[in-house]
Amino acid sequence: MLETEPGEPKVWEEVLALLDKLDSKPASLxxxxGSSVDNLLLQHSLVTDEFSRDRMIAExxxxxxxxxxxxxxxxQGxxxxxxxLSRFPSADVMLQSTQEVATAPLTETNIWTLFKLxxxxxxxxxxxxRTVGDFRQKIQSLVDFVGHEDASRLTSRNIIDWCDNLRHNEGLTGVTVKGKYLAAARAIFTVGKAKQRLKENPTDGVHVRATRAxxxxxxxxxDDEAQRILTAALVDPSELGRRTAENKRAIRWGPWLCAFTGARITEMMQLRKSDVVTRGETPYLQITPDAGSVKTGKYRNVPLHPQLIELGFLKMVQSLPDGPLFHKSSDKTTDPLTPARNAGDKIRKWVRDVVGIKDKNIQPNHAWRHRFKTVCRDVGIHPETVDAIVGHEDGRASTRYGEHTVKALKDAVAKLPRYNATSTGPE
Incomplete structure (x- = not known):
């Protein structure tokens, strides 16, 4: 009935406002x-661990x-x-998959045994x-395609046919199939062979053409898009509508932080008060896996650009209690990445819907990372220094020797040009 008569917009405004409040209190999720997830698991006779239950709650x-x-x-018409809707498999497929997982004997060559290894x-x-959950979904796709879980029965032809099905029937790009699905399968079966559970790795010799669009x-x-976003971020918080204080801070500071650090949006949204450090006269951000996730698994220090300080970032941080800057503290049972990703997603929607950056050829948050490296090249910052700031690795052994000191990075960050944007409201 709701599909044909959704009711008044105000009703859904209230629902979304309530969900915003829940975003600010992850422990309340x-x-x-919880009871709905538990009933769903019970209905399908499934037993799961605490981490997986938390992920179901978040989903x-x-x-x-x-x-x-x-x-x-x-x-609204x-x-x-x-x-x-397209991201959900059919209920029948999901039920069949869960029943098979629950009843299949976990032999040494069972795909899920290898996955656990x-x-x-x-x-x-x-x-x-996060990679564990991502790989699990990719391997489940393989299991669904071949119709069994015995890795010893898999051949290279099975893997090739699976990859072809993903590309030709499910519409995935070669880049996605190669870099995500095949990569996951290759990792699992490489471990299986290395640990002498498999005699052959069925992904050996399998290649996927990955022609980019x-x-x-x-x-x-x-320049124009960056200016529009950064200017819009400085509006008075009251103009951001019915959002939590944390969400308003995320919109105000997220784009500016990404503009001057080249960081991933989640790395910024998971920042805690303790991650903003001043040593001597140099304030800097400690981007660390301890706060949630860093893709490389390595911490890095990024000095703050003078314009961020002048706009009041340090003052804002000092005014807050200990804990995350852009979302409410979560308890030990909640995935710490979920609220950070939610905060980043709200910025993405704000850039699209409010600022009006509609071009689908750019990503509303990740585009800062690309722009940052371009600007660094324009002002002549050494590539190794840029990589140290953004957290990229070039794969060369030589770059793993020595450190990029905060002083050296501060000098580099100071070369970045200022943006012509003025605050129109309080921090």
Whole structure:
């Protein structure tokens, strides 16, 4: 019924406002969704660990938000198809998959046995738990395609056919299939062979053509786009509507921080008060995996640009209690990345919907990372120094020797040109 008669927009405004409040209190998600998740697991006779349950809770919250946003569009007269529906598999497929996982004997060559071997090494090396969930989804795709879980029965032809199906029938690009799906399978089966569970690695010799789509523009923001976003970020917080204080801070400071650090948006959104450090006369950000996630798994220090200080960033940080700057503190059972990603996603939507940067050839948050490297080249900052600031690695052994000191990085950051934007409201 809601599909044809969604009701008044105000109803969905209230729902979205409530969801915003939940975003600011991650610990409350379990209270709101925990019983529903538990009933769903019980309904399908599934037993899971605490981490997986927390992920289900986060996904249920995300899905409810997407549904509410879709209903808001309908209430405002837009009955176009829901773009999020395609990300869900059919219920029958999911039920069959979970039943097979629950009943299959976990022999030495069972795909999920090999997955656990890989996962154990991955976690022991201090790498991201996010990759575990991502790889699990990719391997489940392979299991669904071949119809069994015995890795010893897999051949290179099976892997090739799976990759072809992903490209030709499911519409994934060669880049995605090669870099995500095949990479996950190769990692799992490489561990299986190395640990003598498999005699052969079925991904050996398998290659996927990864022709990239034509590039029609820069991946970074233009001067005009950057100016529009940064100027809009400085509006009085009261003009940002019914958002939490944390969300308003994220919109105000997220784009500016990315503009002067080249950091990933989640790295900025997971910053804590303790990650903003002043040593001597140099204030800098400690971007560390301890706060949530860093893709390389390595910390780095990034000095603050003078314009950030003049705009009041340090003053804002000092005014806050200990803990995250852009979302509420989470408890030990909540994935610390979820609220940081949610904060980044709100900035993405704000850039699209409020600032009006609609070009789908750029990513509303990641485009800062591309632009930052372009600006660094323009002002002559050494490539190794740029990589140290943004957290890139070039793969050369020589770059792993020595350190990039805060002093050296400060001198480099000071070369970055200022943006012509003026604050129109309090921090």
């Amino acid at each position: 379990a209270e709101w969704y 249920m919250h995300r899905t409810l938000r997407e549904a509410a946003e879709q209903q808001m569009k309908r209430a 837009d009955f176009s198809p829901d773009p999020n 890989w996962e154990g090494d991955h976690i022991a090396e201090g790498k991201s738990t 034509p590039i029609t523009r820069s991946s970074g923001f233009t």
